[in-house]
Amino acid sequence: MIRSSKLVRSAALGGLGLTGLGLSAPACAQDGEWVTKLDVVLAASAVESDEALAPAADGLMASGLITVEREDTFDNGFTLGWRFAGRYERDAPSRPAFAGALGGCPAANPACPAIGGLSPVSPATGIAAGGATLDEEGFATLETAAVSLLTPWGEGVLGVDAGVASRLDARAPNVLRRVSVLSTGLDPTGISVVRARNDVTGSSAKVSYMSPRWLGLRVGASYTPEANMRSADFDPEAGGPGRVGAELENVWEGAVSFARQFAEQDLRVRAAVTYSSADSGAGVPAFGGYEAWGAGLELEHGEWTGGVRWLSSNNAWEAGSGDYEAWEAGLVYQAVGWRMGVEAGWAEDDLAVTEGASWLIGAAWDLNEHVNLGVGWAASETDIPVPAGPGLSHINARNDGLLVELSVRN
Numbered sequence: 001m002i003r004s005s006k007l008v009r010s011a012a013l014g015g016l017g018l019t020g021l022g023l024s025a026p027a028c029a030q031d032g033e034w035v036t037k038l039d040v041v042l043a044a045s046a047v048e049s050d051e052a053l054a055p056a057a058d059g060l061m062a063s064g065l066i067t068v069e070r071e072d073t074f075d076n077g078f079t080l081g082w083r084f085a086g087r088y089e090r091d092a093p094s095r096p097a098f099a100g101a102l103g104g105c106p107a108a109n110p111a112c113p114a115i116g117g118l119s120p121v122s123p124a125t126g127i128a129a130g131g132a133t134l135d136e137e138g139f140a141t142l143e144t145a146a147v148s149l150l151t152p153w154g155e156g157v158l159g160v161d162a163g164v165a166s167r168l169d170a171r172a173p174n175v176l177r178r179v180s181v182l183s184t185g186l187d188p189t190g191i192s193v194v195r196a197r198n199d200v201t202g203s204s205a206k207v208s209y210m211s212p213r214w215l216g217l218r219v220g221a222s223y224t225p226e227a228n229m230r231s232a233d234f235d236p237e238a239g240g241p242g243r244v245g246a247e248l249e250n251v252w253e254g255a256v257s258f259a260r261q262f263a264e265q266d267l268r269v270r271a272a273v274t275y276s277s278a279d280s281g282a283g284v285p286a287f288g289g290y291e292a293w294g295a296g297l298e299l300e301h302g303e304w305t306g307g308v309r310w311l312s313s314n315n316a317w318e319a320g321s322g323d324y325e326a327w328e329a330g331l332v333y334q335a336v337g338w339r340m341g342v343e344a345g346w347a348e349d350d351l352a353v354t355e356g357a358s359w360l361i362g363a364a365w366d367l368n369e370h371v372n373l374g375v376g377w378a379a380s381e382t383d384i385p386v387p388a389g390p391g392l393s394h395i396n397a398r399n400d401g402l403l404v405e406l407s408v409r410n
Helices: 004-023
Strands: 035-048 061-073 079-090 139-151 154-160 205-210 217-226 248-262 267-280 290-301 304-313 324-335 338-349 354-366 371-388 391-409
Touching: none
Parallel strands: none
Antiparallel strands: 035 061, 035 391, 061 079, 079 139, 139 154, 154 205, 205 217, 217 248, 248 267, 267 290, 290 304, 304 324, 324 338, 338 354, 354 371, 371 391
């Protein structure tokens, strides 16, 4: 078997070959320049939390993203792109990058899913039913460091970047810029378990290919030797005291995307089906091969945008029932300078022994071309496991409250 280090080296050499192909073109249009983008979001919330095992976000949440990118177009029509992005994030301290422990399900309890004294972590979400509670004030991540080559035959990407199952996905629209109770963003409730994004690698180093769009259809594939790099919205190596993860490797992602504009009906349609599979490198017999299917649909008509997204995963768990399933939906009305809408989702995780639903309703206004102000109400209701003598019980935790989001872009 080829080791991961050799695969990374081969991918790197392949990427250098792609880069060299672009640079060997007869001439380069010298209009490429480095562009820097900055996006800062501050969010304050007054969310009530009744359960000590399910704390809401405390204090000020924040997200700062800086992106540096450049594109050079050659006379042969090839475009060579460079993109680097880093983010600072302060989410709910108990749930950074969506991961963490919900509830209290000690390994000594035979009703809890445990492996040799450890609680397993869902590779689809990073959530575990037990283990030490996290308390992280803020962290910085490398979100992107990739080179791409766009040609008439498709686009190749090498480096730290999202995979095709995420890039070609169709999804429900978010109401606000960064605050959300669904797959990505800052979660003021601190207990959302809804993550319908078919992505178990985050920004881990990978190689991807996406075809041109033919008659509305586009296909793509990604390969990630090892899912080991944390991003602001997902931690593929989530773990810690009292927990153990699947340590996914040899991750393959595939996606089929359809997008079409129907001008006469003023309707834009986007749909996608995604798939991912991986091996478990944990060396724990209870973990095995990972497999997940996802699907999404977006519709845009006039000022209205709506969408749904679904994910079904086996959580790489072979020691019994351990599946994860999630749904997301959203509806947004957008006019010049403002938008309003609602987003909602549901998920059930047999491995983490949780089930929950979340929703957010809000509105946002562009104060000017650089500043946006949003307000909303967020709520999450989650059944979390707790020990009950020799058995297992659940408590219903509900965190909800008002939030204010301020976004500044250059």
